[in-house]
Amino acid sequence: MTVTQAPKIVTSRMGYDDSHTLERYLATGGYEALKKALSMNPEAVHDEVTASNLLGRGGAGFEAGRKWSMLRPNPVRYLVVNGDESEPATFKDRELIERDPHQLVEGVLIAAYSLQVTQAFIYIRGEFALGIERVTQAVNEAYSHGACGNNIFGSGFSVDLVVHPGAGAYICGEETALIESLEGKRGFPRIKPPFFPAAIGLYGEPTIVNNVETMSNLPWIVLNGGEAFAALGEGRSTGTRIFALSGHVNQPGTYEVEMAKPTFRDIIFDPSLGGGVRLGRDVKAFIPGGVSAPWFGPEHLDLRLDQDEVGKAGSMLGSGSIVVMDSATCPVRAAWRIARFFKRESCGQCTPCREGSGWVDKTMRRIEEGAGREEDLDLLLDICDNIAPGLTWPPAQTTICVLGPSIPSSVVWAIRMFRDEFLVHIKDGACPYA
Amino acid sequence: MGHFTPENLAKAKNTISVYPQARSALIPLCHLAQSQDGYLSEEAMVEIAELVGVSPAEVRGTASFYDMLHTEPVGKHLVSICTNIACMLAGAYELLEHATESLGVHSGQTTSDGEITLEEVECIAACDRAPCVSVNHRFFLDVDPDTFDQLMTDLRSGKHSSEVPSHGTLSRVERSLGLAVPREQVAEERAAADKARAERKAKAEAAGADKK
Numbered sequence A: 001m002t003v004t005q006a007p008k009i010v011t012s013r014m015g016y017d018d019s020h021t022l023e024r025y026l027a028t029g030g031y032e033a034l035k036k037a038l039s040m041n042p043e044a045v046h047d048e049v050t051a052s053n054l055l056g057r058g059g060a061g062f063e064a065g066r067k068w069s070m071l072r073p074n075p076v077r078y079l080v081v082n083g084d085e086s087e088p089a090t091f092k093d094r095e096l097i098e099r100d101p102h103q104l105v106e107g108v109l110i111a112a113y114s115l116q117v118t119q120a121f122i123y124i125r126g127e128f129a130l131g132i133e134r135v136t137q138a139v140n141e142a143y144s145h146g147a148c149g150n151n152i153f154g155s156g157f158s159v160d161l162v163v164h165p166g167a168g169a170y171i172c173g174e175e176t177a178l179i180e181s182l183e184g185k186r187g188f189p190r191i192k193p194p195f196f197p198a199a200i201g202l203y204g205e206p207t208i209v210n211n212v213e214t215m216s217n218l219p220w221i222v223l224n225g226g227e228a229f230a231a232l233g234e235g236r237s238t239g240t241r242i243f244a245l246s247g248h249v250n251q252p253g254t255y256e257v258e259m260a261k262p263t264f265r266d267i268i269f270d271p272s273l274g275g276g277v278r279l280g281r282d283v284k285a286f287i288p289g290g291v292s293a294p295w296f297g298p299e300h301l302d303l304r305l306d307q308d309e310v311g312k313a314g315s316m317l318g319s320g321s322i323v324v325m326d327s328a329t330c331p332v333r334a335a336w337r338i339a340r341f342f343k344r345e346s347c348g349q350c351t352p353c354r355e356g357s358g359w360v361d362k363t364m365r366r367i368e369e370g371a372g373r374e375e376d377l378d379l380l381l382d383i384c385d386n387i388a389p390g391l392t393w394p395p396a397q398t399t400i401c402v403l404g405p406s407i408p409s410s411v412v413w414a415i416r417m418f419r420d421e422f423l424v425h426i427k428d429g430a431c432p433y434a
Numbered sequence B: 001m002g003h004f005t006p007e008n009l010a011k012a013k014n015t016i017s018v019y020p021q022a023r024s025a026l027i028p029l030c031h032l033a034q035s036q037d038g039y040l041s042e043e044a045m046v047e048i049a050e051l052v053g054v055s056p057a058e059v060r061g062t063a064s065f066y067d068m069l070h071t072e073p074v075g076k077h078l079v080s081i082c083t084n085i086a087c088m089l090a091g092a093y094e095l096l097e098h099a100t101e102s103l104g105v106h107s108g109q110t111t112s113d114g115e116i117t118l119e120e121v122e123c124i125a126a127c128d129r130a131p132c133v134s135v136n137h138r139f140f141l142d143v144d145p146d147t148f149d150q151l152m153t154d155l156r157s158g159k160h161s162s163e164v165p166s167h168g169t170l171s172r173v174e175r176s177l178g179l180a181v182p183r184e185q186v187a188e189e190r191a192a193a194d195k196a197r198a199e200r201k202a203k204a205e206a207a208g209a210d211k212k
């Protein structure tokens, strides 16, 4: 077991009932990092972030410092924070938004200063009513505390921060769809190139889009230095990260652990973390990083929570959410439910995604309900091959965004891992678990 | 005669003022209209269109993309049951079936007393306490059939009225002011900062060249 005693970087205040208040935030070192950042040059703050090697926590895991250096020089530029968290089984940003909104706001202000943006927006998923209230409150308080607005803390730096609510659409988590949504339009992803936000983003101006957890790490990095952050973890996977653990474990929840040190087995079984599988059952399969990720089986339990190690093994740490399925889980039903999600959330711009997700949903449902045919398995693989040719990981992309290529992850891997169980559904004309 | 109340019209104008382009306020204004009327009415869409400078069809077309914007009236309480993967593994479909029976309505329908609209939704990001339910987007977690029935009773009797505002009210906390930094001032500050940065860079390069 390598569950280390690493510091809690983003969840340090979670033990307090009033963790969301300005009083608690100030009493626990709040806004000191912003003051320190304002005393440095913007590029020196950027250097610390680069030295930390902080990987974006939104799913793609791109180095934040490197992304920042790609911001196209331009008189007008924006920072947009992605708080749309809607990847199924991902629930760490909601916790940061609701329970430590000032930490998020401080992180955003530090980034805004380093990037010298014209204005910053925090886009929060519409369903997070409490989160929107908490962050709006925090922003109001930041203004009256002098941390936001005109001439912040007397530094000569000024910036406005706006909280923007979403209205219910998973696809708006994709950064270019989020920008469209923030412009008051339907959340249709834009094609990249040319629409890389750092070049052509909000209102056509260069824009940095970063995740809520990514931003929440910045106060600690500024106070303790990028090197201290990089000393945690291993290789490219530095610092700590929040993993959201759900499904058939005894203690589901969010756990901030050092990157690259614990394994999936640790996080699922350690008594201080997941506490094992319910009813002492075995792990049948688990999803390592959100429902867009290919499934893993028990043979993968000893992989470390390291972005590159998981990538090499054929899946991804993605959004940091781990779903455990025990031995009594019907894999057909689980994969079908994920397929149905993609069908509902496809924005419909690309044929492979729009049509493919509908076919996969329909065919999977037919099998689960006992009305499937043996040819359906080949049909499913064929449809998925049309969505992401080759059915490899990472997937080939024939669509505007990567929602489409994520559709095969559950279905194809479930068929590969549990083909015999699919066949039982078909032969018996019923779900054996029903 | 506009559709927004004078108070809401003032809020709408304040919201528009915090964005570089008025159209960005479209979705926030749809939420505002929902908080006023409980749903997004045709009249509200016409006024929003005028306020943000697009056609009513564009407001309707945009709103129809988003699950939370309801262009038809819904019940006083929008009860959303998540059936996505973590909730499904914890019995969400059984809960949904129970809810359908005990309320006598299917997903998307409203009870005859107008109190409750039931809907099945995707993950609401509370998966560690599955199955998850939200009422007007306020969360109730670890719900089983018994606690679900109790919750419905309590909603009808008004027991939760302090935590659960009426449908459409998104945030009970409002932004306390408009933009604090005039746009010209930001532009000036940024130009000065960019210049200072370029000078620092040139100086550092010159110093580096000297050393060589």
Ligand SMILES: Cc1cc2nc3c(=O)[nH]c(=O)nc-3n(C[C@H](O)[C@H](O)[C@H](O)COP(=O)(O)O)c2cc1C
Residues within 6 Å of the ligand: A055, A056, A057, A058, A059, A060, A061, A062, A064, A067, A082, A083, A084, A085, A086, A087, A170, A171, A172, A173, A174, A175, A176, A209, A210, A211, A212, A214, A401, A402, A403
């Ligand atoms: C379909 C789809 C949904 C996404 N949803 C989210 C999300 O909810 N939150 C998020 O931060 N990133 C999400 N992303 C990733 C964003 O596009 C983007 O990479 C991220 O916000 C960048 O922030 P980071 O570099 O700090 O990770 C999603 C991507 C795709 C393709």
Ligand code: SF4
Residues within 6 Å of the ligand: A171, A188, A189, A345, A346, A347, A348, A349, A350, A351, A353, A354, A399, A400, A401, A402, A403, A404, A405
């Ligand atoms: S891949 Fe799917 S979700 Fe992404 S742009 Fe195309 S249709 Fe829309």
Ligand code: FES
Residues within 6 Å of the ligand: A088, A089, A090, B082, B083, B084, B085, B086, B087, B088, B122, B123, B124, B125, B126, B127, B130, B132
């Ligand atoms: S799966 Fe139901 S809240 Fe996440």
